[in-house]
Amino acid sequence: MPNKKNNSGAGYYKEPGPKLDEESPFESMMERFRFAAEILDLDEGMFQYLSSPVKQVTVSVPILMDSGNIRVFQGYRVIHNNILGPSKGGIRYSPDVNLEEVNALAAWMTWKCAIVNVPFGGAKGGVRCDPNELSDGELERLTRRYTANMLEVFGPDRDIPAPDMNTDEQIMAWIMDTYSMNAHKTETAVVTGKPIILGGSYGRKKATGRGVVTVTLAALNKKGILPNNCTVAVQGFGNVGSVTAELMYEQGAKVVAISDIAGGYYNENGIDIPKALEYAEENDGSLEGYPEAEEITNEELLQIECDVLIPAAKEDQINRENASDINARIIAEGANGPVTANADGILESKGIMVVPDILANAGGVTVSYFEWVQDRQGYFWTEERVNRRLNRMMRDAFDQLFKTKEKYDITLRQAAYVFGINKVAMTLKRRGLYA
Incomplete structure (x- = not known):
């Protein structure tokens, strides 16, 4: 990528701060930020403001x-x-x-x-x-x-x-x-994700996983794949991974692999997710020793041939060392930063659609917003209403990013950064700077 200059000749898109490890979460974020800044032609001051x-x-x-x-x-x-x-x-x-x-x-x-x-x-x-x-x-x-x-x-x-x-x-x-x-x-609105009895919202616990499923179904639709005719691998069986696996199973998808910190489990005929959830609950939340699937490593799970791969564990799981071995058609990022910036180009060259974390796992903050609104109003919604509004907002966001992707002929991740950064930048321009 060219190093953009301002009129005085001072480079700035490559100067956000000290050089960090190229696969650090911060540098991955900044690399994608720089690309969006180029597309949007941000001036130096706006770049510095939004990156600080x-x-x-x-x-x-x-x-x-x-x-x-x-x-x-x-x-x-x-x-x-x-x-x-x-x-x-x-x-x-x-x-x-x-x-x-x-x-x-x-x-x-x-x-x-x-x-x-x-x-x-x-x-x-x-x-x-x-x-x-x-x-x-x-x-x-x-x-x-x-x-x-x-x-x-x-x-x-x-x-x-x-x-x-x-x-x-x-x-x-x-x-x-x-x-x-x-x-x-008593100030209930100061935090979200609280117990229901203290002003928490119905639907909050499953919100992130439900949001991942909503955008995964939208991505499958773009690929012309029916939910009941697709295979899914889920890395991570915590709150996000387990809920995502459960809801994809309910959609009729064949979940062929799941994993937690102890390792992965694979069954080409599909894993009975309700049974896996029951097993984990009986074993202090662990899948270790799950009997109805073949044991594999977390690394091997990422390389399984499937329609949808959902990394819902930790950062940097897919990087330049293993990106060429990924065999999924769609990656929906349940975790924050599971794909490093230097893996993006490799996945793009393989034709893999990546639904980025800043969209895919935004269900949590969306329902957190609902909780905050309910606390401020002192009026609480049913779980059905929460889920309905969550699904609508996630699907609308996916559709908006897909339009941005097509407008600029870029990836869905790049479209997410372009759309998000442009919205904040335009808001700042309207508000102005207080001096």
Whole structure:
């Protein structure tokens, strides 16, 4: 790609910051951002504005452990953009959390919200910890102290957290309660993904998986493939992967492979997903030892010949080393960043349609928006209404991106970045800059 210059001759599309590993989530995001910037002919100032986070917050989170010792954890919150509205994004608990990763995820949230027409900006947060090593009491104290450190960041009109990796509705309940105690009033709209009894929304738990299925069905339609005549492989059997597999099974698709952290399982005749879900529930959420399929590795699952491959596990699963071995006709990205930027061209050359993460897994933030709206109104919808509105918004977003793809003769991922970035840029131009 040419290095675009401004009138003064100073290059900027290749100068977002220090050079990072070429397969890092941040650099993958920036590589795609640069391509869209070229298509849209963004000027230097707009490029710098949209590629820079509004706010990066790093905090120390000291807590008293059950042993009586004090331990300090590192916490992060990045507001990438708030032009479209309050920032929105999950909080993850993981020993691998770092500022670079959080920056990338926050930017993806900005484009994701723009694509599905949700009036939020993008944010992301995390605490560097291993929640499996913490007791329930330690986890609660960690969550409450992290929230207390973020009181000037969080707010129903400022920044709205949600569950992410290793966080759940209980974590969100503690965040809501801590914020409410300090605000001296119950503020349910400060987080989403809460328990129903605390103002959560019906349909939220399955929203991301349901959104993946909606856009997968739209992609199958573009390829002329009927749902009941297609084969599917799903990498990852957590909330997103298991729900996606279950709903595709209900559509009549033959799910030939599933996997979790323990490994993969393949059956060319199709896996009975309800039985697999029951098996996992009886084995502490693990598929390990699942008897009705052949054991394979997660890497082998990615290479299975199928109509639809749904990577719903972690980042960077498909990269330049294995992209040429992918044998799917459609990839629907259930996870954030499962395909690296340097694999995009390889997949395109193979004629594989990639439904990008910033569209495919946007069902979660869409229903989070519904939850926020319901909390603000104090009036709650049925699950049927939530699902109906989710399906409509996801399908509308897919159709809009497909039109953008055809207009510019680019891939669906490139169309997603072009559409999302252009929407935020045009909004900024209309609002102007406060000086």
